[in-house]
Each structure stands twice: as C-alpha cells, then as structure tokens.
Amino acid sequence: MTATATASAPATDIEKQFTISRTFNAPRDLVWKAWTEAEHLAQWWGPKGCTIRVIKLDFRPGGIFHYAMAFQPGHEMYGRFVYGDIVAPQQLQWINSFSDPEGGVTRAPFGGIAADFPLEVHNTMTLTEEGGKTTLTLRGGPLNATQAERKCFEGMFDSMQQGFAGTFDRLDEYLAKA
C-alpha cells in the first residue's frame, strides 16, 4: 500500500459506518486547528497516559501523518493517517491504520482486538459551527477490506446500532427469574 491511497473515494458503505458526534464549546477554526496541526494533535490524539511523537505531518491530500505512541519509555507503537479530501475548516477525510517505524500499514500490535478488524479505516470528519459552538461528526468504515473484515465490521456496526445492551437487560431479567 502506497501513501497515495485514494481517501477521497472510499470503497466503503455509508450505511455501515461507525458514527460518533460531539459538540464543543469552541469556534470551528480552533477545532480544525487542533485536528490538523502537529503540535496540537500531539497533545490529545493519543490514548490516555501515552505520549505522541510526531514523526511526520504532511497536511495535504495524499500526505501522511505518521506518529509514534509510547505507553512506557522504549515501547513505541505507530500509527498513520493518509489524508484525502481537505475542505478547511469543515471537512477532513483520512485513512487511519496502525503502522511500523517506516510508515507502512500493520495490524493492531496488541491482542484483544478482533483479527478481522479492518486494516485501514476510512474516516470522514465534519465540523459545523452554530452560535460559537462546533459540532463534530465522525464516520468511519473499513477500506479495501477483505470480505471477512467487512463482515466483521458490519457485525460490529449493526450490533452497536441496535444496542445489545437492551438484549442484556432482558437477559438479566430472565436469568434472575430462572
């Protein structure tokens, strides 16, 4: 996989995407900056308790953001974005994956994650501003996925949409009575 993957033409099904949304009490320009500039990304993108080292940030369509995440000194994991369409300050598309020190694509470097979790996830972030607040909507779906990966993601997505929590509530009641 080269760094010129086409993030603007996702081979992913819109209906089958992971979606998350949040409204920030901040102007859109600031939210955009936090997402697109290396010094800002390094401050919040990494998981809690992890420092991010920006190896490269080439912010343009086809450009790459390559970073190292260190949970403890000397143990780095790598991730990368390949940017697709950039419509400042309202929409950003990128392909996210785990990476190696050289910037190639790799599987998740730890256990507990489904083996068929897609290698690459195509993300679309949209920012809308109203009354000084900015709403962020993020959609993610598998890219160039094998059939197994696609199915795995669809199962995840559908289960999330329909909320298995409800099923468990009923099940707990059932077990309590049994």
Add this chain to the structure above:
Amino acid sequence: MAADPLSHKFAALADPTRRAILARLALGETTVTDLAKPFKMSGPAISKHLKVLETAGLIARGREAQWRPCRIEVNALREVDDWLEEYRRMWEARLDRLEDYLHELQATENKRGRKK
C-alpha cells in the same frame, strides 16, 4: 488468516435474521420450530442460521435428538458487548481529551488577549 473467535462472532452478527434470532433467544430457551415461526423461512433455512451462530459460539443447542432447544451463550455475547463498549469508549475518551485541550487553548488565547 486464521480469524480469532471474536471476529467469527462479529461476522455471525452481520446478518439481521441472526440478530433477530438472538433477540428472541434472549427471552428464553426455545425449539427450532418455535424459533422459525416469526420468520418467513423454511426450517432448513433457520437451521443454517443456527449453525452459523452455534459455530461462532453465540448459541448452544441441547443434545436431545428431537427437541434440540437453542439457548444464548451469555458469556459470548458479553464478550461482544464489552468489545463494542471499549471501541466506543476509546473514541469518547479521545473526544474528552480534545474537549479539555480546546479549553486550554481558549484559556491561553484569552490570557494573551487581555495582555494586549
């Protein structure tokens, strides 16, 4: 690639009929005949879906030859639910950090603004 058990479970869940079967089984153990009733499907078609769910470890079936009641494997479904929770939490946590960071940025900007 040899998929892990969790991948098998998610793949099995990628079908609306199978999810409906699980929802029905959450109400209690039942026979294939009773399970098939709400679906406009033949017995063999339902059996095929049950086979997929069973292979994925999401349901178990009784051994009685005629009356093979199906029941949900609670722990397997919990595992699925936990993973989904974790995935969503990862994103929620990330957006929490962004929120905090935006506050910091704004606080810094306000300070600078006042100094001018």
